[in-house]
Amino acid sequence: MRLIDVALNNLARRKGRMALLVLGLTIGVATVVTLVAITETMQADVAVKLDEYGANILIVPKANDLSLSYGGVTVASAAFDVGQLTLADLDLINTIKNARNISVVAPKLLSAVTLGGQQVLVAGVRFSDELRLKQWWEIDGREPATPDEALAGVRLARALDLRPGSELQIDGHTFRVAGILAENGSQDDDILFVDLSRAQQVMTKPQGVSLVEVAALCTECPVEDMVDQIAAVLPQARVTALRQAVTLRMETVGQLARFALAVSVVVVVIGALVVLTTMLGAVAERRQEIGLFRALGFRQRHIVRVILSEAALVSLAGGMIGWLLGMVAALVLAPRLANVTAAVVWDPLLALGALSGALLVGLLASLYPALSAARLDPTTALRSL
């Protein structure tokens, strides 16, 4: 017989009351775990969907007198005289502190050419990056497969009567139109997209880059931090944060996270009150027994240890069951309520947090009942004396 055996015996004897206590803690922990897991999943979902939302950082050369509009954003125009940004600069972007948060780096070389008697904006791009960045693009035809193939915006195609398979001559180089972009209401409708390296040859700007679009997500820090980091490695460039849908969604997730925190605090307080009242009731029921313990020479701290051991065991059980239920609830609810496609992650830290949180709440809420039990006067508690 040890103190822990005394605690275990009491738990076994008061199965009903302790089961209710475990249930209360389970509901509390499950609620918090569900909210946290769904919030984490939504954050992961934002990262997964980042590509679909496009770029949120724009890098252009600093000093250019001309300007042009691209994607609804007015940028410094390097359209006809590029030189301050090069492909080598792109490597520097990947050296920033938050490089792991960069999803896509899409450089562009812009130039105006005359085609069919009209001024046309030609954008040299890396199609692999551009297509990742603009997953909303719908192509009539197919994606370019060789450096000599191009994609034409729908309005440009109409103006020049271009179809998949049409050929274009730009400064003596022949490009074949692989596909026509469906109308999306952006500047892309008016642009001819060609391969970046071929554009650099045609425009005699080897390594030249007019602007760089970057898709990045930083859940731990604002996108402005990454803008500052890129600006630090590219002092010759102007780096701008674009407020895109992803940013808004991140804000929404942030609001949900704050809501989850507020609900969690309420749930924790209610859980603590349930533990407090249950343990106070249990102590009141056991006054005589505690009096006996004291008469047998148990110190006050022995009584505290017995009560807190019971609370710890019950809390750990509530934490474990609550975590499991919470994760199951998150698995079921996340796709339905939060419209997320990312998988709910079985995060060991969340399990640890659920267990330690339940333990902490259980112990803190049981401290007062334990201390009042320890302070019981043995002669009063043992009514027979």
Next chain:
Amino acid sequence: MIELTNVTKTYNGRLSPVHALQGIGLKVAEGEFVAIMGPSGSGKSTLLTVLGAMNSPTEGQVVIDGIDVYCLKSERQADFRHEYVGFVFQQLQLLPYLTAQENVLLALAIARLPKAEKVARARQVLAQVGLSGKEDRLPYQLSGGEQGRVAVARAVVNQPPLLLADEPTGNLDRVTGVQVLDLLKELNAAGQTVVMVTHDQQAAAYAGRSVSILDGRIVSDQT
């Protein structure tokens, strides 16, 4: 062994203070069997709790084995109870969900002894009170006399110098009461100091000395 000097205990009553003990002076030698007698409300149970380091006197001094008990801090008083005092309660106070052996082991729960030694001691003392083979029975599976013997076994398993019994036959039939008194007598014969509170003359006859209390004062002390 025990020396009480001018011990007074006053409770705050609803209307006026209640003087449970008034100037008690008492000496009990090691190995004595003392019966403290008196009618209900005379203060005899209060005296027992004062002797058991559970009830601090309003005035006076309680010295047991040279230790001024109420000069000890609260936690040291608990240690004192554990090391020096064994209690047999009127209601026996056996925990119904523990077996006879576990009830006895409860008194050793805080002792720094290996588990095997605790169990060996509990079984030995249960054998001593005639309960061999019934160690694993729950209290309701034992007769009243057997329950009384478990209570005595729990009181002495820690080998305390002083055994205090509060109306140990109060809730038992005559035959069972006699069994428990015989057991106390046996323990006393083996050198155990016993102080027993009772209002029963026949129970008091088992003790070598009878101290009568009335209104918190000792009115007679007969050997």
